[in-house]
Amino acid sequence: MSTSKKINNSTLRLEKGDITDMELEAFVFYAQSDLALGSGFGNAISMRGGLAIKKELESIGSLEDGKAVVTGAGEMKATHIVHAVGPKFQEENIESKLETTMINTLKTADEKGIKQLAFPPMGANFYGIPLPDCARIMVKTITEHLKGKSGLKDVLIIPMDNREFKPFEKALNS
Amino acid sequence: MGKAWDSVAFIPYAEDNLDYLPGTQASFTENSMSKERSHKATKVLERLSKKLNRQVVGSLVACVHCGMCTDSCHYVQTNPDDPTYAPAYKADRLRKIFKKHHDWTGRVIPWWVGAKSVWTDEDLEELKDIAFGKCTNCRRCSINCPMGVDFATFNRMTRGLLVSVGVMPEGVSVVSKDQWEIGNQMGVLKEDYVDTLEWMAEELQGELEDDSDMIPIDKMDAEVVYSINPREAKYDPRTIADAAKIFHFAGENWTMPSEGWDMTNFGLFSGDDDLGGAVAKRLFDKVIELRGKKLVISECGHGYRSTRCEGPNWAGMDIPFEMESSVDTMLRYVKEGRIKVDKSRNKTPVTFHDSCNNARSCGLFEEPRELLNLVCENFTEMYPNRAENYCCTGGGGAMSMSEYTPRRLKSGKVKADQLKATKTEIVVTSCHNCVDGLNDVIRHYKLGMEVTQLVNLVANALVIPAKIIPVSIPDEVLVLAGKKILVVDDEPDILTFFSTVFEDNGATVFTATDGDEAIKLAMAEKPDLVTLDISMPGKDGGKVFEELRTNAETSTVKVCIITGRPELRKLIYDRKVQPPEGYLDKPVDEDTLMLNVRKVLELA
Numbered sequence: 001m002s003t004s005k006k007i008n009n010s011t012l013r014l015e016k017g018d019i020t021d022m023e024l025e026a027f028v029f030y031a032q033s034d035l036a037l038g039s040g041f042g043n044a045i046s047m048r049g050g051l052a053i054k055k056e057l058e059s060i061g062s063l064e065d066g067k068a069v070v071t072g073a074g075e076m077k078a079t080h081i082v083h084a085v086g087p088k089f090q091e092e093n094i095e096s097k098l099e100t101t102m103i104n105t106l107k108t109a110d111e112k113g114i115k116q117l118a119f120p121p122m123g124a125n126f127y128g129i130p131l132p133d134c135a136r137i138m139v140k141t142i143t144e145h146l147k148g149k150s151g152l153k154d155v156l157i158i159p160m161d162n163r164e165f166k167p168f169e170k171a172l173n174s
Numbered sequence: 175m176g177k178a179w180d181s182v183a184f185i186p187y188a189e190d191n192l193d194y195l196p197g198t199q200a201s202f203t204e205n206s207m208s209k210e211r212s213h214k215a216t217k218v219l220e221r222l223s224k225k226l227n228r229q230v231v232g233s234l235v236a237c238v239h240c241g242m243c244t245d246s247c248h249y250v251q252t253n254p255d256d257p258t259y260a261p262a263y264k265a266d267r268l269r270k271i272f273k274k275h276h277d278w279t280g281r282v283i284p285w286w287v288g289a290k291s292v293w294t295d296e297d298l299e300e301l302k303d304i305a306f307g308k309c310t311n312c313r314r315c316s317i318n319c320p321m322g323v324d325f326a327t328f329n330r331m332t333r334g335l336l337v338s339v340g341v342m343p344e345g346v347s348v349v350s351k352d353q354w355e356i357g358n359q360m361g362v363l364k365e366d367y368v369d370t371l372e373w374m375a376e377e378l379q380g381e382l383e384d385d386s387d388m389i390p391i392d393k394m395d396a397e398v399v400y401s402i403n404p405r406e407a408k409y410d411p412r413t414i415a416d417a418a419k420i421f422h423f424a425g426e427n428w429t430m431p432s433e434g435w436d437m438t439n440f441g442l443f444s445g446d447d448d449l450g451g452a453v454a455k456r457l458f459d460k461v462i463e464l465r466g467k468k469l470v471i472s473e474c475g476h477g478y479r480s481t482r483c484e485g486p487n488w489a490g491m492d493i494p495f496e497m498e499s500s501v502d503t504m505l506r507y508v509k510e511g512r513i514k515v516d517k518s519r520n521k522t523p524v525t526f527h528d529s530c531n532n533a534r535s536c537g538l539f540e541e542p543r544e545l546l547n548l549v550c551e552n553f554t555e556m557y558p559n560r561a562e563n564y565c566c567t568g569g570g571g572a573m574s575m576s577e578y579t580p581r582r583l584k585s586g587k588v589k590a591d592q593l594k595a596t597k598t599e600i601v602v603t604s605c606h607n608c609v610d611g612l613n614d615v616i617r618h619y620k621l622g623m624e625v626t627q628l629v630n631l632v633a634n635a636l637v638i639p640a641k642i643i644p645v646s647i648p649d650e651v652l653v654l655a656g657k658k659i660l661v662v663d664d665e666p667d668i669l670t671f672f673s674t675v676f677e678d679n680g681a682t683v684f685t686a687t688d689g690d691e692a693i694k695l696a697m698a699e700k701p702d703l704v705t706l707d708i709s710m711p712g713k714d715g716g717k718v719f720e721e722l723r724t725n726a727e728t729s730t731v732k733v734c735i736i737t738g739r740p741e742l743r744k745l746i747y748d749r750k751v752q753p754p755e756g757y758l759d760k761p762v763d764e765d766t767l768m769l770n771v772r773k774v775l776e777l778a
Contacts, residue, residue, distance in 0.1 A: 018364065036750075039348040040355030047363055051752050058750065089340030090217045125452065126354040128338055160357070161434075161456050 001173045007146040012139070012155045014168050019158040020044035025116035026070070026080035027158070028105055030123060033085050034062050040126065045081065049074030053081065066100040068108040082109055082117065088127040095137060098123050102141035110151050118156040121164050131164060135171035214339040215292045219275060221335050226276060230328050234272045236321040237262060243315035243325070248564050248588040249308055249581070259308055261315035265325045267304050268332045298341045305332040306343050307578040310569035311443070312530040317561055334445025342444065345574035349440050353453060358436035360404035368432055370407045373773065374415040378422070389418045392464060393429035398503070399466035400430050401437035401457060401481070403474040403606040409758065412769055416633035417472060420504060423636060424512040434460030437471045439480035443571030447488055454485030461495055468496040470503050473627045475529030475605035479536050499538060501604050504632050505545045514637035515549050523552040525596040527612060528563040529605035542604050545628055549635040556592045564588050566603070568611020576743070583618045590619035600624045602631065613759060617738055624763070652680025653777055658699055660684045662692040662718065663707040663736070668760070672705060675764050676771070689713025693721055696728045703775055708737040708745055716745030723751035734774050736760060
C-alpha cells in the first residue's frame, strides 16, 4: 500500500516518528483552550522548545474550540507550531467538531504562508477518538483542502508507531 | 415491556424514584421530563455495555455482602468508622448501575437490589472519588472473598469508563498523556534516556577499567532485551548501572532498546485498555524488530503484570519471545554460577515487601526470597506476607494522585506497623512504585528505614573476577571542583548533610534556610546549581523557583528540587517557566545525591 498521495500540486504522506523531534517547517499541536502546553507532546515542546513558546502562548491567552493559532517553535527543529483546539473525550458531535478543527488548522497554516505542515493523529489516543475515525476524517479534510486553493505543498501525518500507522495507511489508500 | 413492569414503577422506596421506573434507558428519558441524563453519563453507560465480560459480570453478581472482604482492606483498617471504605460498599457503587441496566433483578426488584443509574456529572465525580481515591486495586479483598468477587477488576473498569469521558484525577491525566505521546509515563525524552544510558555505561567503564560496551543499545539478535521503568532513567539511574554490571559479569548477550523501552503501563491503573494495548504493543514490536530472544522486565510490579500477564491480551498479539522478571534472571545467574555473590557484603538486616501486582496477581513471591537469602546475611519476614501482604499505599497509580495523599498516608499505618515489627533497617521490594510508596510511609511514620531493590543488593554482593579490579577514584579527583552550589532547606540536618557531601567533592557551598535568603544568595553568588526544598516557612520552594527562573540574572542557574513531600511537586511543575533540571525525593543517600547532581551539572 502507498504511504503518499498526490493531490493537485501537493503531497499528503505518512511518516512514522516523533512529531516534536523532526525537521519540519510546521507541526500541529492538539491544544487545550487555555493554551497550556501540559504533558505529552506539550511536555516535549516545553523541554525541546524552551520558554519562548510558552511566552508567546501567554501573550495570546486562550483560543475558542475548533480554532487554531500559529506560534514560533523556539529551539525545536521545526520553525512553527500550529496550536489547534479540537474535541476531547467523547464530547457531543465529535466528528463534525474534528472536521471543523482540521479545516481551521489548514486555513490558519495557509494564511501564515506555511508550505509544509505535519499533523499528529488528531484527537486520537489520549482524547479517545478511535483511530479509524480519526484517520478517515483527517485524510478527507486534508484531501479536500488541497484540492482547493492552498499554498501547502507537503502535508504529513505522523503516526508514532505501527498501531497508529495502519489505520492511516488504510484511509490514505481507500 | 408489559404491564407487569408498570406496577413496579410506583414502588416508593427509591432514593430516586425515577431510577426505579421500568424499562430501558430510553424509557427513562421519555418518562422523566424533569431529569435528563448528562452527555458524559450517557457515554459511560454506553461504554459499560461494551466492557462487560464474564469475569466482570461474575464479580458483579456474586457478592452476597458477607463482609469477609472488609477487614482485608488497609483503608478500612485505618478508617474503621467510615463504611464508605469497605470493599463491598465501594463495589456497590458500580454494581447498582450494572443492576439497573444489565441485570434482571434490577428491572424486577430494583428497590431490593439497590439498582440505580448515573445521571449527572456530579454522580461521575462521586464515582471517581471511590474508584481512584479509596482503592489502590491491590486485590487483597479479592483473594479474601469466598465468592471470588474480584473487586479490583471492576474498579479498574470503572476507572476506564470515567477516563473515557475525561473524568480523572489531574495526575492520571498527566501521566497517561505522557505515556500516549512521549512513549513513557514520566515524559522522558529519547535524547535524555539515551544520554542516561551512555552516562551509566561510561561510569561502569571507569569503575571497572574496562572499555567494553557496558550498555549495548539496539543490538540485534541479543539473548536478552532489558526493559525498564522510566523512574530508573529519571530518578534512579543507579539501578540501570547495577543491572548492567550484573549482565556484564554474567557474560550475557544483552541490549536495551532506544525506543519502546518502557515496560510500565499506566493503562493498568487508569483502566484504559487502549492505552494498555498501545504501550504493550510498542514494547513487543521493538523486541520483535531487534529479534530479541527474551524480554527481561526490571523490578516493577505493575510493569511485570501489565507486560507479561495482561499485555498480550490488551495488544491482541501472540508473543514470539519469552518474558521474565529480572528477579528470575538474577536468581538463575546465581544458581547457574554465571555470577558469584558474597552475602557478607549485605550484612544489614532486611525485610521484604511483596508488590501486590508481583505477588497477588502474578504469583512471584518465592523467587525474590530465594534470591534474598543468597545475597543477604540477615533476612526477616514481615507478617503477613506473600499473597496476604499489604499494599505499600502507592499501588494503582496512587502516587500520581496528590489530592488523595492524606488518605493514602493514613492508610499507610498498616504498612508502617508491619515494617516496624520486623525491627530491620532496610526494606527490599521488587517494584519501583513500592519504593516510592514505602519511602513515603517510612518518612511519614518516621521509621528511619531505607528502601532498596534486589538489583542493588545483587550488584553489591557481586564478586568481581580477580583480573578486573575496580579502581576507586583517587582522593584528589574532586568532581565538583570549581562548582558553586547553593543548598536551600529549612532542616539543619539536611543542610549539613548536603553541604558535607558537596564540599567533600570539591564544591563551594552556600546555604539558605528560607526563600528570601535563597534569592539573595543566588543573586550575589550566581551558583552553578541550587538544590531547593519545596516546603519551607515563609516563601515556599515553588515561589523561589519561579523567581529564580524569571529573574534575568538567575534564569539559567540549574535547579534540582529535593523534597520530602512529593505531593507538592505541582507547585513546581505547574508554573509557566522552564521545568527544573533535576528532581529528587527525600530521604536521599549520598550516592543518589551525587549521581543526580553530576547529571544535572553534566559532569562525567
